[in-house]
Amino acid sequence: MAKPKIATDWMGDCAGCHMSLLDMDERLLTVLGKVELTSSPITDLKHPPEEGVAVGVLSGSINNTSNVYVARMMRKRSGCLIAMGDCAVLGGVLSMRNAFDIKEGLRRAYIDTESTVDGFIPQSDELAKPIRNRPLDQVVKVDYHLPGCPPSADAIFHVLNELAEGREPVVEGEALKYD
């Protein structure tokens, strides 16, 4: 029997969740012995295959139109979808931005920053448009939530291993952390 397929991707985040995933160290081999990793931001292939995967993992929050696109594509192509990390589960650090107007934020980042000279706000039709920050489950249906900033390698291993073994992953005890 072919191994179940798994794909990961990231949206608005710091890449810490994927670092934590790599922190599984030799247990990566255990997981890769049980599943096939088709694509991820840290492999050559970036996008989940059209024919779909059993498990999709998304880190990061929804912050712009590109994130919405990534989220919808992953949802469409995954049997079950995991929100990995506080950004995907709760909105994360980027949600602090919601306390301000988006225009105000862009100005601060591209023009008012102390080190910026002759700043301007990049504008192009090819660029994603910033939108209000929100967690993944406000855009697509999420099957399992794995909070943590980032979730520990132990917690990520637990969830992936449970799914690979065909069990429901329950995040509790030491694996459940919001920071």
Added chain:
Amino acid sequence: MTVLNVTINGKTMEVAEGTTILQAANAAGIEIPTLCHHPALKDIGACRMCLVQIENMAALQPACSYPVIDGIKVETHTPRTLEMRKFVLEMLFSERNHYCMFCEMSGDCELQKQAYAHGLAHWTYPTPNPKLQVDASRTYFIMDHNRCILCRRCIRACGDVVGNHTLGMMSRGAKTMVTADMDEPFGDSTCVSCGTCLQVCPTGALVDRRSAYGGRNKDVDTVNSACTFCSIGCRVNVITRNGRPLRVEGDWDGHNQGVLCLAGRFQPLETGRRRVTTPMVKRDGALEPATWDEALAAVAKGVQAAVPGKIHAWVTAATLDQPMDAVVETFRGKFGGDVKTLEAAPPPGETPNGGAMKDIDTADLVLVVDADPLTEHRVLGYRIKRAADNGARILVCADGDNSMADFAHEAFPLSKLDWALASVTTAERPVVVYRAAMDPRLRAKLAVIKAVCIPLHAAANAARAISLGLNNEADGDAEALYILLEEQALTPEQREQAHKAPFVVMHACYVDDVDGLADVVLPAPLWYEREGTFHNIEGKSERVRPAAPPPEDIWSETSVLQQLSLRV
């Protein structure tokens, strides 16, 4: 005492009337989750975390504020109670900003702990996240309304425990806010910065500026000790990390009942002053670092050059028993010199005493004579205000401005003490709080009335100084003067007098206190590095424990005095 039967989770027990379901459950080792409950505060059932199922009752009831009724049958952990608690948590998380990843309290927060215990892997309800104010107008701690769960522990602490009534609630529903006075910034309000609200807050809403991000409970050490910054001697817990003090908390089991004042909780950690870290000896008119050997030799030489009658020692009455005894043994016993205290000592005569802090709680009248407890013995002042809330009459008999006078039912000048005492005789359980060093003729009047008396001393360990026969009639004819100053300060007059002595040794903590005055400086350990005993306001011997070791080159005061004694 009426005994009631209660069955919790099938376990039947007997409890006294008035016991709440929560108390009964805790006594039986059954844990019910709580948030707004705090053992030192009155329960009000604000958060609904503790909901339990009572047989034959449709609605769930809060265990913390539901008194046991005879024969009552309670279930604490049913699918329904668990679901309700989860719902309560979901609501709390959706109400304000609880993104723990950037919260100071994360790891020690009671709300977070409950969310973990109830397996909240995400929040079901949207988080509208109103952008609320962060009020940083107070010097020592910050209120972040975004983390507040409106449990009202702070309000109850401020009102019921401290008797200060600064805090209250404003508006309703999702708009409810904790406010100070009539919605003033906290820093401009009637808040006295006692920090009791900070100590009871279960979340990251109240944040200590100094200890913020300094370490979680699992990373820190806690040492039970006592505050020696006034003669009340409040019991404290000193929290340190790697030998660095982070904060001071009130000990709920002390006579201060967990309450401290800003002089005990915050100020001692915020001095920003340069510390004396090595012995110093004056060479060519300037103080220079020296070894202990050189410094002690210089002190011995200076002392030996003086006529014994002109060897004087001034000691702060805030010091512990052991150093105070050692100064007296060395300077009076061995050198034949004269020892005085830096702070005002009571004149000879009877100093009526014996009162305890808890006597104030049951008093029907409290008379304050020639003292200003809200300024100088604050925790006692708060206790008196609390007594007033509970119906006690407060009389103040003092001259000049007195911060207690605003809260008194009647105020008299000191010349009208007889009038005030006339009211005392009509009371059933009167307590008289007075300045120990007051005019002995007036003090004698207190000795003959029927009342519990609490003398207030000018320094923490004045009682020891009195028993050693020390007074503070310091004079200026010393040829060699030793001053045990620690972190206290000389008055301008004392400084001037000290200047007249040709040879001055200062045993002190801070450089700016000794500069320009001392010929030899001996470094003293700071308050949280000292070990010993003293007597608190109730006359009880209290232990002071070191929360951190002193820096390498700072010896205990008693061993310095011993060494000195051996050299002369």
